[in-house]
Amino acid sequence: MKRSELFTKTTKTVPADEAALNAKLLIRAGYVHKEMAGVYAYLPLGLRVLEKIKSIVREEMNAIGGQELLMTNLQPKAVWETTRRWDDDIVDIWFKTKMQNGEELGLAWSHEEPIMNMLRDYVHSYKDLPVAVYQFQTKLRNELRAKSGIMRGREFLMKDMYSVHATKEDLDRFYNETIEAYKRIYDRLGIGNLTYVTFASGGAFTKFSHEFQTICEAGEDWLYLDRERNVAVNEEVLDEATEELGLDKSKLEKLRSAEVGNIFNFGTDKAEQMGITFTDQDNTQKPFYYGSYGIGVTRVMGVIAELFSDDRGLVWPDNIAPYRVYLVNIGDNPEVLSRTQEVYEALQANDIDVLWDDRSVRPGEKFADGDLMGIPHRVVVSEKTMANDNLLEYKGRTDEQAVNVSLEDLVKKLTD
RNA sequence: CGGGGUGUGGCGCAGUUGGUAGCGCGCCGCGUUUGGGACGCGGAGGUCGUCCGUUCAAGUCGGAUCACCCCGACCA
Numbered sequence: 001m002k003r004s005e006l007f008t009k010t011t012k013t014v015p016a017d018e019a020a021l022n023a024k025l026l027i028r029a030g031y032v033h034k035e036m037a038g039v040y041a042y043l044p045l046g047l048r049v050l051e052k053i054k055s056i057v058r059e060e061m062n063a064i065g066g067q068e069l070l071m072t073n074l075q076p077k078a079v080w081e082t083t084r085r086w087d088d089d090i091v092d093i094w095f096k097t098k099m100q101n102g103e104e105l106g107l108a109w110s111h112e113e114p115i116m117n118m119l120r121d122y123v124h125s126y127k128d129l130p131v132a133v134y135q136f137q138t139k140l141r142n143e144l145r146a147k148s149g150i151m152r153g154r155e156f157l158m159k160d161m162y163s164v165h166a167t168k169e170d171l172d173r174f175y176n177e178t179i180e181a182y183k184r185i186y187d188r189l190g191i192g193n194l195t196y197v198t199f200a201s202g203g204a205f206t207k208f209s210h211e212f213q214t215i216c217e218a219g220e221d222w223l224y225l226d227r228e229r230n231v232a233v234n235e236e237v238l239d240e241a242t243e244e245l246g247l248d249k250s251k252l253e254k255l256r257s258a259e260v261g262n263i264f265n266f267g268t269d270k271a272e273q274m275g276i277t278f279t280d281q282d283n284t285q286k287p288f289y290y291g292s293y294g295i296g297v298t299r300v301m302g303v304i305a306e307l308f309s310d311d312r313g314l315v316w317p318d319n320i321a322p323y324r325v326y327l328v329n330i331g332d333n334p335e336v337l338s339r340t341q342e343v344y345e346a347l348q349a350n351d352i353d354v355l356w357d358d359r360s361v362r363p364g365e366k367f368a369d370g371d372l373m374g375i376p377h378r379v380v381v382s383e384k385t386m387a388n389d390n391l392l393e394y395k396g397r398t399d400e401q402a403v404n405v406s407l408e409d410l411v412k413k414l415t416d
Numbered sequence: 417c418g419g420g421g422u423g424u425g426g427c428g429c430a431g432u433u434g435g436u437a438g439c440g441c442g443c444c445g446c447g448u449u450u451g452g453g454a455c456g457c458g459g460a461g462g463u464c465g466u467c468c469g470u471u472c473a474a475g476u477c478g479g480a481u482c483a484c485c486c487c488g489a490c491c492a
Contacts, residue, residue: 013441110492144490
């Protein structure tokens with residue numbers, strides 16, 4: 001992609017209506033556009049980041065047997081009445097609307113009930129089990145107050161997976177496999193070393209659920225961490241969990257964290273409430289065991305933006321940067337331009353995402369833009385570099401000093 | 417939903433005791449520039465969130481309303 005063709009612009013001025021660092025940077029760099037409080041549009045750069053995060057999540061979900069699908073945003077009232085969760089006193093974040101004939105509809109804040117209801121049509125026997133399905137879906141939640149930029153919106157993108165099983169043991173097995181898959185996801189997203197599996201409040205069926213909490217000053221949760229045993233507990237279940245797990249409360253470290261994932265073991269509750277059963281081997285009707293597993297995709301993006309930024313702007317991990325290389329030509333000397341073109345094509349030929357800042361603006365502006373956008377690798381072509389054995393100037397986003405490399409070595413470095 | 421704050425060109429802001437709107441950035445044109453967000457000259461762009469009221473006169477005063485932000489409560 002050439003920078004001159006990218007319609008979004010960067011800006012030096014900080015938006016006045018944002019306090020959250022992630023929103024300030026993402027808006028300034030042209031990743032997101034604020035539609036209204038808690039509602040953000042994803043522009044080409046932002047969408048590329050989201051898609052890269054999704055690819056990682058998708059690979060890991062597929063690896064444990066998840067089948068991707070796409071549920072709907074419009075949801076029938078009846079499905080939610082079976083678990084009493086249509087009631088605004090029980091779920092207070094509903095967006096609801098009506099059809100022309102007056103029939104009430106819900107706008108998806110979760111898909112737990114609709115997924116179960118859908119599975120009812122296809123899963124009838126123990127032979128069909130287990131099943132795990134997942135989607136990337138927009139969730140709409142009528143939060144009293146939106147805050148923290150894209151970390152907590154009224155509209156956000158979530159990966160939600162659901163699994164149904166014939167036995168408790170099988171659900172437990174899958175639940176644990178999912179925990180491992182989630183760890184791999186956070187590792188690949190570059191936040192693995194800051195992310196902890198955390199005990200949090202459960203539901204009716206289990207005492208605790210598990211959250212994945214990333215240590216982050218901008219988070220809204222408090223995490224109590226036992227570094228020695230590598231166990232973390234959410235503040236909301238601190239007393240119960242420390243007792244249950246035999247932790248020494250005085251040794252726990254209290255840290256700000258952001259919830260980047262949450263998984264629930266529902267047992268058979270949901271299936272019982274909804275009256276959904278399968279025929280087991282012994283020809284009796286039994287309710288499914290049901291688990292649900294969420295990752296807030298847009299929230300993760302916000303957390304990463306917060307965690308890795310510096311005073312010059314965003315700093316994306318290589319894996320999810322919208323482009324990996326920010327290519328800069330200095331000056332419009334035809335030889336420099338044709339050399340830059342050559343580098344541009346070589347990178348593309350090796351499947352390295354490159355954004356070429358081909359504008360005829362001063363070098364400082366290009367450097368500042370590349371830094372603000374958080375592109376991990378910067379490559380410069382100029383008369384100076386060409387005079388220097390035709391080497392390229394390379395600088396990592398967080399490097400102090402640039403170094404000279406050949407095109408071959410650059411490609412090698414970026415494809416290893 | 418309780419408390420606090422803010423709405424003025426695209427963005428960030430100023431605007432005195434009420435007298436008919438200005439600055440920086442950005443944008444357009446011309447020229448000079450080109451290794452960390454250049455400079456000169458010339459331009460375009462605003463019924464001051466909205467409505468009602470007070471007044472000869474409202475960005476400015478009063479009321480209502482909407483939106484946005486922060487703190488709290490709540491939440492993936």
